[in-house]
Amino acid sequence: xxxxKLFAGIAAAATLLGGMALGAASAQADDAATTAGTAAxxxxxxxxxxxxxxxxxxxxxxxTDNEGKSxxxxxxxxxxxxxxxxxxxxxxxxxxxxxxxxxxxxNPAAYVATKTGTADEAWFRAFAAAMRTQGAAxxxxxxxxxxxxxxxxxxxxxxxxxxxTKDGSQRTGVNxxxxxxxxxxxxxxxxxxxxxxxxxxxTAVGExxxxxxxxxxxxxxxxxxxxxxxxxxxxxVKIGQKLTYTVKATVPETAAGYDSYLYSxxxxxxxxxxxxxxxxxVQQAGGKNVTGYTVTGPTVGQTGxxxxxxxxxxxxxxxxxxxxxxxxxxxxxxxxxxxxKITNTAKASHDGIFDGTGVTKTLYTGNLEFLKYGVDADxxxxxxxxxxxxxxxxxxxxxxxxxxxxxxVNGAYKFDVNGSEAVVSGTDGKVSLNGLxxxxxxxxxTGFVAGYAKNIVPEFTIxxxxxxxxAVSYALTEDNNKLGLASxxxxxxxxxxxxxxxxxITQLPLTGAAGTTLFTVVALLVAGAGVTVAVKSRQRxx
Numbered sequence: 249x250x251x252x253k254l255f256a257g258i259a260a261a262a263t264l265l266g267g268m269a270l271g272a273a274s275a276q277a278d279d280a281a282t283t284a285g286t287a288a289x290x291x292x293x294x295x296x297x298x299x300x301x302x303x304x305x306x307x308x309x310x311x312t313d314n315e316g317k318s319x320x321x322x323x324x325x326x327x328x329x330x331x332x333x334x335x336x337x338x339x340x341x342x343x344x345x346x347x348x349x350x351x352x353x354x355n356p357a358a359y360v361a362t363k364t365g366t367a368d369e370a371w372f373r374a375f376a377a378a379m380r381t382q383g384a385a386x387x388x389x390x391x392x393x394x395x396x397x398x399x400x401x402x403x404x405x406x407x408x409x410x411x412x413t414k415d416g417s418q419r420t421g422v423n424x425x426x427x428x429x430x431x432x433x434x435x436x437x438x439x440x441x442x443x444x445x446x447x448x449x450x451t452a453v454g455e456x457x458x459x460x461x462x463x464x465x466x467x468x469x470x471x472x473x474x475x476x477x478x479x480x481x482x483x484x485v486k487i488g489q490k491l492t493y494t495v496k497a498t499v500p501e502t503a504a505g506y507d508s509y510l511y512s513x514x515x516x517x518x519x520x521x522x523x524x525x526x527x528x529x530v531q532q533a534g535g536k537n538v539t540g541y542t543v544t545g546p547t548v549g550q551t552g553x554x555x556x557x558x559x560x561x562x563x564x565x566x567x568x569x570x571x572x573x574x575x576x577x578x579x580x581x582x583x584x585x586x587x588x589k590i591t592n593t594a595k596a597s598h599d600g601i602f603d604g605t606g607v608t609k610t611l612y613t614g615n616l617e618f619l620k621y622g623v624d625a626d627x628x629x630x631x632x633x634x635x636x637x638x639x640x641x642x643x644x645x646x647x648x649x650x651x652x653x654x655x656x657v658n659g660a661y662k663f664d665v666n667g668s669e670a671v672v673s674g675t676d677g678k679v680s681l682n683g684l685x686x687x688x689x690x691x692x693x694t695g696f697v698a699g700y701a702k703n704i705v706p707e708f709t710i711x712x713x714x715x716x717x718x719a720v721s722y723a724l725t726e727d728n729n730k731l732g733l734a735s736x737x738x739x740x741x742x743x744x745x746x747x748x749x750x751x752x753i754t755q756l757p758l759t760g761a762a763g764t765t766l767f768t769v770v771a772l773l774v775a776g777a778g779v780t781v782a783v784k785s786r787q788r789x790x
Contacts, residue, residue: 287404
């Protein structure tokens with residue numbers, strides 16, 4: 249049966265139901281390689297992990313007697329029943345119900361080719377969805393994320409299927425009805441793709457866009473200090489630290505082929521991170537403005553996670569372009585209840601379902617602890633000693649501030665910019681500080697327990713190290729500690745840091761690395777006496 253050349257237009261105007269498109273016949277397939285001397289179908293935007301298979305259900309023959317102005321359509325005998333059933337499904341899905349004219353009996357593919365108007369797009373989608381494979385595929389090809397070709401085909405009309413594996417199970421994508429390239433039809437013959445199904449960029453027959461896309465991915469996610477004056481190593485944080493997150497994602501190029509294309513970026517922050525919704529900003533790479541998006545959230549869930557979703561209603565306007573989302577966040581004390589870490593995951597979606605793995609940034613916080621002890625009855629622990637803590641290897645500048653983890657209970661503290669500069673050893677003699685970034689922390693005793701020497705002041709430095717997996721360690725450094733009052737000891741096979749208070753210089757360490765401490769103190773005292781004598785002598789001379 250011969251059909252007008254307009255048939256090619258509807259074959260390419262094509263259709264998809266949730267996943268793939270209907271293409272048509274053309275003299276060539278531009279970018280994807282084809283096998284010489286045979287027909288081919290180009291699969292544009294093929295997806296990695298997907299396999300495309302072509303099944304021929306009708307023969308297409310250019311009518312040379314009519315100068316290539318018509319195409320003869322013949323349903324393959326083995327496919328007559330399958331095509332007829334799909335036609336019936338499509339007809340019954342219309343309002344009002346349609347009926348195939350009797351003249352097409354035995355050749356239902358020819359009837360399919362009469363569906364040439366834009367009003368037939370819904371019919372074609374129903375037809376494609378109802379088609380079922382018969383026998384072996386004529387050609388298969390694996391997707392690679394770009395354009396691939398189903399080569400070695402005889403000229404004709406094909407059902408193209410899409411299969412892939414997800415969650416350990418084989419899945420089936422939505423069918424496409426596509427024609428091969430055809431000899432005898434001018435290469436400049438154009439068709440109009442169905443923008444409703446993503447075929448808006450299809451202008452030549454013999455190709456289609458694989459709409460059944462893999463989940464879009466995030467290009468990059470980074471984090472930096474929100475305040476350039478505050479140091480940040482990119483891995484560790486302290487409570488109260490302000491951060492700036494940047495998410496980069498590229499809108500799929502296939503979005504340009506749609507009348508409308510849903511595209512969203514979702515960001516989920518774990519407990520321990522407070523998102524500043526007012527700071528959210530969206531631009532194109534290079535700084536150009538982005539319009540037509542909505543922000544949902546930040547919304548805190550029952551588990552403490554904060555979800556923010558940015559939806560682009562006009563994403564097709566940014567097809568192939570990279571979008572850049574930035575926002576600020578602050579580390580809060582809930583990080584201590586989240587295994588001393590915060591995570592932040594960004595995902596992209598073209599269907600509102602965020603089932604991809606996304607890109608996650610994980611940051612860790614650290615802690616340290618030491619035991620305060622004295623002499624005599626306090627040889628195992630000493631409660632009530634007060635310290636100031638400084639960032640770095642010197643007791644300089646403004647002391648850091650902390651607040652009690654348990655209200656009114658000394659010993660255990662968390663970093664808190666609104667807290668107190670004083671930390672006090674608890675009833676067990678311990679001082680533990682939590683919510684610290686990696687680095688050195690210097691302690692200087694400022695408040696002494698009654699009976700202990702106030703002129704023999706412990707001053708020492710502890711360095712906190714946080715591994716890439718979040719494991720925390722801390723150690724006494726060689727900075728400060730001139731009096732040797734801070735030391736390490738092994739208790740139950742665990743190395744601890746101990747800090748001693750004394751009541752007189754005779755109780756200072758006398759052996760080991762600190763063996764010279766007493767002499768240093770005596771020298772200082774003698775020097776002090778010398779100054780006193782000199783001053784008094786001068787006073788007498790006056």
